[in-house]
Amino acid sequence: MIRLPLVLGFSAALFAVGVYGVLARRNAVLVLMGIELMLNAVSVNLIAFSQALGEISGQVFALFVIAVAAAEVGIGLAIVILIYRNRETINVDEVNLLKW
Amino acid sequence: MTAHEWAFAVLALVGVAAALRLVTASNVVHAALYLVVVLSMVGGVYLLLSAEFVAWVQILIYVGAIVILFLFGLMLTKAPIGREALDNQSRGVAALVALAVLAGLVYLFQEAFPWDGPRIDPSGGSAAAVGESIFARFVLPFEAVSFLLLAALIGAIVLSRKDDVA
Numbered sequence: 409m410i411r412l413p414l415v416l417g418f419s420a421a422l423f424a425v426g427v428y429g430v431l432a433r434r435n436a437v438l439v440l441m442g443i444e445l446m447l448n449a450v451s452v453n454l455i456a457f458s459q460a461l462g463e464i465s466g467q468v469f470a471l472f473v474i475a476v477a478a479a480e481v482g483i484g485l486a487i488v489i490l491i492y493r494n495r496e497t498i499n500v501d502e503v504n505l506l507k508w
Numbered sequence: 509m510t511a512h513e514w515a516f517a518v519l520a521l522v523g524v525a526a527a528l529r530l531v532t533a534s535n536v537v538h539a540a541l542y543l544v545v546v547l548s549m550v551g552g553v554y555l556l557l558s559a560e561f562v563a564w565v566q567i568l569i570y571v572g573a574i575v576i577l578f579l580f581g582l583m584l585t586k587a588p589i590g591r592e593a594l595d596n597q598s599r600g601v602a603a604l605v606a607l608a609v610l611a612g613l614v615y616l617f618q619e620a621f622p623w624d625g626p627r628i629d630p631s632g633g634s635a636a637a638v639g640e641s642i643f644a645r646f647v648l649p650f651e652a653v654s655f656l657l658l659a660a661l662i663g664a665i666v667l668s669r670k671d672d673v674a
Contacts, residue, residue: 424610431602479660
C-alpha cells in the first residue's frame with residue numbers, strides 16, 4: 409500500500425527539476441534531457457492514477473508517452489546535429505535566426 | 509509507513525537527487541549518466557506500483573535506446589565543460605519559476621488528494637492486461653503512434669543526411 413500523495417509529490421519534484429533544466433541550460437542536448445524529466449514526471453502520474461483507480465488505460469497512455477518521447481528525441485537530436493553542422497554551436501541562446 | 513512506502517521513498521529520493529545533479533552537472537556526459545539513474549529509479553517506481561510491463565518498457569526504451577541517442581548526440585557535437593558554459597544567464601529566474609511550479613503542483617495535489625485519502629493497492633499491470641487494453645480499446649491511437657514513429661524515422665534521416673546538391 410502506497411499513499412497516493414507520496415507518488416504525486418515525487419512526480420511534482422521531478423517536473424519542477426525538469427522545468428529548471430529546460431530554462432537554465434543553454435546546451436540544446438541538456439535542454440532535451442530536461443524535457444525527458446518532465447515527460448517522466450507525467451508518466452509517473454499516469455501510472456499512479458491508473459493503479460489508484462484500478463483502470464489500465466493510464467498505463468497504455470504511459471506507453472504512448474514513451475513512444476512519443478522516443479520520436480521527439482530522435483527528431484530533436486537530428487535538428488541539434490543539423491544546427492551544429494551549420495553554426496558550430498548548439499547553444500540555444502545563439503540560435504536566433506527566427507527571432508525578430 | 510509500510511515497507512512499500514519506505515522502498516518508494518528511497519527510490520524517489522535517489523531519483524530526485526540524480527535529477528538535481530543532472531540539471532547542475534558541469535560535464536554533459538555526466539549529465540547523461542545521471543539521466544540513466546533517474547530513468548532507472550522511475551522504472552523502479554513503476555515496478556513498485558506493479559506496472560511491470562511499463563517498467564520494462566521504460567528500461568528498454570529509455571535506458572536502452574534514448575540514453576544511447578543522447579550519448580550519440582553529445583559525441584557528434586562539441587560541448588564545453590563547466591556550468592558557466594552550459595548554463596545561460598537566467599539561472600536565478602529559472603530556479604524561481606521551477607520553485608513556483610513545484611509550489612503550485614504541491615498545493616493543488618494536497619488540496620485534491622488528502623494525505624489520508626485512498627491508497628494505491630498495487631495489482632495488475634501485467635503485459636497481458638496492458639496488451640488486451642491496447643488492442644481492444646486503443647487500436648487507433650496505437651496505429652497513430654506507429655505512424656508517428658515512422659514519420660519521425662524518415663524525418664530524422666532526411667534532416668541529418670548530408671545533401672551534396674546544395
